[in-house]
Amino acid sequence: MSENAALARVHADIEKAAGLLGVPCERAKVRTILDAYEEHVARSVIAFRVATGARNAGDLDCRLTMFPPDTDPYATALAHDLTPKTDHPVGGLLGEIHRQFPVDTSGIDFGVVGGFKKTWSFFPGDALQRVEPLAELPSMPPALGENLEFLTRHGLADRVSLVGIDYRHRTVNTYFGNAPSVCFEPGTMRAILREIGLPEPSERLLRLGREAFGIYTTFGWDSPRVERICFAAMTRDPLTLPVRIEPEIEHFLRHYPHEGDDRRSVYAITAAPDGEYHKVQAYYQWRAQMLDIMLLSDSEEDGG
Numbered sequence: 492m493s494e495n496a497a498l499a500r501v502h503a504d505i506e507k508a509a510g511l512l513g514v515p516c517e518r519a520k521v522r523t524i525l526d527a528y529e530e531h532v533a534r535s536v537i538a539f540r541v542a543t544g545a546r547n548a549g550d551l552d553c554r555l556t557m558f559p560p561d562t563d564p565y566a567t568a569l570a571h572d573l574t575p576k577t578d579h580p581v582g583g584l585l586g587e588i589h590r591q592f593p594v595d596t597s598g599i600d601f602g603v604v605g606g607f608k609k610t611w612s613f614f615p616g617d618a619l620q621r622v623e624p625l626a627e628l629p630s631m632p633p634a635l636g637e638n639l640e641f642l643t644r645h646g647l648a649d650r651v652s653l654v655g656i657d658y659r660h661r662t663v664n665t666y667f668g669n670a671p672s673v674c675f676e677p678g679t680m681r682a683i684l685r686e687i688g689l690p691e692p693s694e695r696l697l698r699l700g701r702e703a704f705g706i707y708t709t710f711g712w713d714s715p716r717v718e719r720i721c722f723a724a725m726t727r728d729p730l731t732l733p734v735r736i737e738p739e740i741e742h743f744l745r746h747y748p749h750e751g752d753d754r755r756s757v758y759a760i761t762a763a764p765d766g767e768y769h770k771v772q773a774y775y776q777w778r779a780q781m782l783d784i785m786l787l788s789d790s791e792e793d794g795g
Contacts, residue, residue, distance in 0.1 A: 501775075504748040505551075507748045514549060514551045517606075521603055523573070524599075526571075527573060528564070535598070536556045536557045538757075540552035541739070549604060550603065550604045554598060554600050554611075556611060563589060564585075564611075573601075573607035581658055581661045581712075582658075591624075593614060596613045598613075605659070608659050616784065622651060634711065634717070634718075638687075641687065651666070652667065653707075662710060667705075668785075681697075683720065689717075690762065693767055695760065696767060698734050704723065704787060705724075705785075706720065707720070719761050720762050723758065726757075726758060727753075727754060729744055743771070747773055755774045756772060
């Protein structure tokens, strides 16, 4: 399939996916973003992200990942006027990460309404990074280093697998690969949330912990605290997880367009100061290498 044909197919299916949620798809905005990353679209892993809560209402996010290691997705966004240039440290962070750390692949998030939102930088699965040198980057939120003791205590400080940079909300996500299994036990999950001043976890969050493989934290530049923490489970069918799925997400999962018959999703619950919200990352275009990037095996992707 030619690059133009691939773009047209992906664009049409993004519109279909947005329609399932009643989200108006900004055709010109979406096409401008796809055109900017045209050379990567056909070979990317592509996922749709649907989430509950007011913060996520009225949009469908799309994630493109597995860009080549030498790609600078933020520079591409600036070059195509997808995001405004800024003097805030958020604008310098990706370059610092890519210059000083081994980046295996990268990617972006964009909304069909909100446009360009995030970049993602994945470290090699056999070279997970330590929090301490990341925290020393000039543009990194100081909150990451200020929470080093907390992350060390829970066995996460040397397991950073992925860094996400949210340019709109000016926050940073740090994902932890091969997190200790104790992190997903009910007692530990309660302790983690208590330590960072978040509400007691719901039973749904505790049940998801039985199947979870991933954990990540969110930091900003304006607060020393961990702003949010998220637990995620990889599954071929989120409807089999031991949690109740919101009707709008269930409807989306049953009907969203996807490539081939092999469906995969990541279902996650985020704990935040104003309560929990749920999200699903449903893969539209999958590549088997993604399991290695996510530090999962075939036997692990259905939970735990």
